[in-house]
Amino acid sequence: MSKSYKEKRRDAKDFSNRNEYLEHELEVMKFRKWRLNLPFRDFRIEIEDFVPALAATIGKIVMVAAMVAAFATEFNLFGGDSVLQNAFIAENVRWEMLIAGGIFVILFSGVLNPNANLAGTHGPMIPLIAMIAAAGGHPLALGVMVGVFGMVLAVSKGGSKLMNITGVGVRAGLLIFLGATGLFSQISKFGLWSAAEAGLDAKAGPISFVVIGTTVIIYALLARINKRWLAIPLCSAIAGIIAFSMGADFKFVTEPGLPHFDPRWWWGEDTGWTLGWPGLKEFLAVTPFAILAVAMWTPDYLGHRVFQELNYPKKAKNVLMDIDDTMTITSIRQAVGSFLGGGNLASSWGTYMIPAAIAKRPIPGGAILTGLLCVLVSILGAPMDLAMWAPVLRVALIVGVFLPLLEAGMQMVQKQKDALSAGTCIFASAFVNPVFGWALTMLLDNLGLIGDPDRAKQLSLSEKLIIPAVMFVICVVSLALVGQLPGIQGIF
Secondary structure, eight states: OOOOHHHHOOOGGGSSSHHHHHHHHHHHOOOOTTSOOOBTTTBOOOGGGHHHHHHHHHHHHHHHHHHHHHHHHHTTTTTTOHHHHHHHHHHHHHHIIIIIIIIIHIIIIIIIOTTSOOBOOOGGGGGGHHHHHHTTOOHHHHHHHHHHHHHHHHHTTHHHHHHHTSOHHHHHHHHHHHHHHHHHHHHHHHHHHHHHHHTTOGGGTTHHHHHHHHHHHHHHHHHHTTOGGGHHHHHHHHHHHHHHHTTOOOOOOOOSOOOOOOHHHHTOSSSTTSSOOOOHHHHHHHHHHHHHHHHTHHHHHHHHHHHHHHHSOTTOGGGSOOHHHHHHHHHHHHHHHHHTTOOOOOOBOHHHHHHHHHTTOOHHHHHHHHHHHHHHHHHHOHHHHHHTSHHHHHHHHIIIIIHHHHHHHHHHOOSHHHHHHHHHHHHHHHHSOHHHHHHHHHHHHHHTSSSOHHHHHTSOHIIIIIHHHHHHHHHHHHHHHTTOSTTOOOOO
């Protein structure tokens, strides 16, 4: 009988440095899937777990607020009344932080299945919300359908299968594209915010330049001393201090409280979303968008798993993120969360997994801390104002998500053959979007038309052609239906 975690672990003082201790912890842990996992018996909560927990909490506030705001705007929920709309957004974010960000995270990723990443926010779906509204969709119908399709993919083990047949070059290209585009977008948005602040205070004009310049220096120093896992809290705090000292406007406006818990209130015709309950027509309207959302999960999950593989020791197989289990939890959280009134569309939680992997920490300890922080923030209210403030928000996303994505992708390109696959993936992603780029390049790579032809010869017929071709067709048809292919008018 193999020894338990408690029998295998050793105290930090037994190692020559902290890094060796953290790597040994990863190597001796083995979680109990869908059974009770307890702190100190199956894992420990270390000081390093606070960093991904803080990063995840900031990211959660930011992403959910952006998604709910998009729904409120595109569905014209309050007739353009910004006061009512902002109050609704804050109330829904508070609900998501308490129930989905807090209770679900602790219960599932912290206790029942620590091999499953936390269920976060599906950011790439935000630009599609305008089309969902124009098609006559409904937030509840969309959330339920995403949950149903996601569960089908999880039960069939489709997520892990797609991960296993995605080549190194394709993975690298996907990470580089997502990292670079996200980085440019955040810098551009921060610059626009800084210019707007300059209209209020002349001293505020160069805020973006000073903040980003300082961030680059701090991030480089942290990388030099192997402490990049501190980047999000440290860089965000310094960004906020610099911006405020240079005259940027900030004030707390959200008061302490609790959200509404009754789904009848959220889905009433005169309360909450003011949309009422969806009918068959609304469910049919959101179907292609739900298929697309779930199709986009695999490259997202794949990127997060890669971060663990790059930063964990080779023997730490038992603590790696399980893609199918993550899809199962995300699907359950999505369906239940939407029914109870939440406006979030879920995916793997990147602002948690990326800093956790860099800090060499497994999922459960930070998940419990993340859940507790989300509950605390929801009740207090005011910390949500700080996390959504532009200097804190933009810098957190830059150093916590997009720079690490870019770096990881570049690290994976070590052979010329992989560079060809990566370049093709970047090109196809820029032409349409990352879903199209991933599906097309995976098909070409597995057929041996690009990348390593020797790898293609080792694949079975289903891995080489059938599965990649089916995935490509599903992605292309879904994109075509919702008008996401260049020059092709969508049906919805």
